[in-house]
Each structure stands twice: as C-alpha cells, then as structure tokens.
Amino acid sequence: MADRIAPHARAEASRSFAGQRWSLADIPWCAIRHDAAAQSEAFFYLVASASLMESATDLYTQNLIEFFAGDDEVTSWLEDYWLPEELQHGKALRRYVETVWPQFDWEPAYLQFVEEFRPYCDMALEVARSLEMASRCVVETGTASYYTTLSRASPEPVLSLLARRIVEDEVRHYKHFYRFFRRYRETEAPSRAAVVPALWRRLKMSGGDDSFIVLKHVYRSRYPGSAFDAAVYRDVRRQCRNLVGDHFPHEMSVRMLLKPLALGPRVQRAALPVAIALARRLVP
C-alpha cells in the first residue's frame, strides 16, 4: 500500500523526546487496510477531529504550567512528558488521516480551527491546585475513554493499534494527575463538596464548544462551501454515536471519574452500579 506521508512529516516523526515509549515509526502504516478504514464516514470525523484537537494541546499548556509555577515536579512533567506525548498523538492521528483520506487538506483545516479555538484556550482554571488536578483527571478520563472506544470499534487494525497506544498514554497521564491531586489534597484538604463541582464543571465541557468547533472545521474542509450548523452537528454526532456507542467503556470511565472522590469501599460499591447505569444512559 502506498505510504503517502510527506517527507517533512517523516522528519518530525523521527524526533524523540525524554522517556518516549513509542514513536510514529512503531506504527505499521503500510499495513493499513484502506478498504476497511474508508467504509464509514463517521470514522473519518472521529479520527480527524481528534488529530486537530491533540495537535492544539500546546495552545493551553502554558496556562497550565504557569498555574503550577514553583512545583517543578509538575511543571517539568507537563513540559517534558505530557505535552510531547499529546502532540505525538496529534502527529500520529494526522498521519493516519492523511494516509487514509488523502483528499482531506489537513494543514488549512488545522489553521482555521486554531484561529477559532485559540480564545477558548484562555480557559478558566480551578481556584485551587488540587481541584485543577481533579479536573485534569476528568480530561484524561475522557480521552482514555474516547480512544478505548475507537480501538474497540475500529474495523481497521492499524487504527485499533494506534488508538491502544494512545490509551496507554492517556491512562498514564490520568495516574500522574491523580497522584498530583492526592499530593495537593494533603495540603489543601478540599472537601468532597468542592471536588464534585470541579469534576462536574469539566465533565460538562466535554461535547460542548470544543467539539462543535473542531467538527465544524473538519466538516467544512471535507465539504467546502457547505454550511455547518447545529443540525449538521447533531447529525454527525449521531452518526458517530451509532458507529461506536456500543463500545464505550462505561465502567472504566465511571471508576476513573469517581476515584478523586475517595469514597469508602461500601459507598463506592453502592454508587458504582448507579453511576455506570447513568453513564450508559448519558454517554454517548
């Protein structure tokens, strides 16, 4: 199968960073089954949206690093591990998109997306570091769940493999943020009544403005001149839900979301089935 990656992207991919666990060279791009990948437009939307979103991680990283200024363990991990890994997700997904859907002009779509998305990146952080760490746990839960769904649902083996590599990173990110959350919980002692709204605020953001904006730019680049409004957005989301909804890891997501609440074993046992049932109804 022809390998369509541009030479400059190949050079990008060969750059390594500290502690790198995998690189683009580990993905068997030539084994992509184009017939399987191209059978559903919804897969295109899911992979292309993720490629734009991951590639834009550096837009809001500086905010986060400044918020944790003075905590060298956190800031150096964010700079040296977390950011390079998120950007690698973007590069790998971009390469997948450009290989399978070469007619999609990635770069202009990305630039237009960034122009609209940038103002949203001056995001309101939580009032306390412990709460921001809890909020970051929600983000990593969301990405771990997204790629788990993608890896399970994909009819194309290389996309499944790539999504699994990304899941491993996202789960590891979650563990780091959770560890940092526990450390700040020792000193800040946030009440459960403060942690719950922090988790909820972040949870409400998923599927909000970010997802509308990214999908808009993917759609417009795919169908130049076409309007993208709330009705089109709902329709594309419905296509994606129909395709992958059965594969969403409800139990894993709920367990990861509840963890920062530090519920006792009895409460956890009682809450878990209710929360999982609720998650099955709500997402996706």
Ligand SMILES: [Fe+2]
């Ligand atoms: Fe990521």
Ligand SMILES: [Fe+2]
């Ligand atoms: Fe992550």
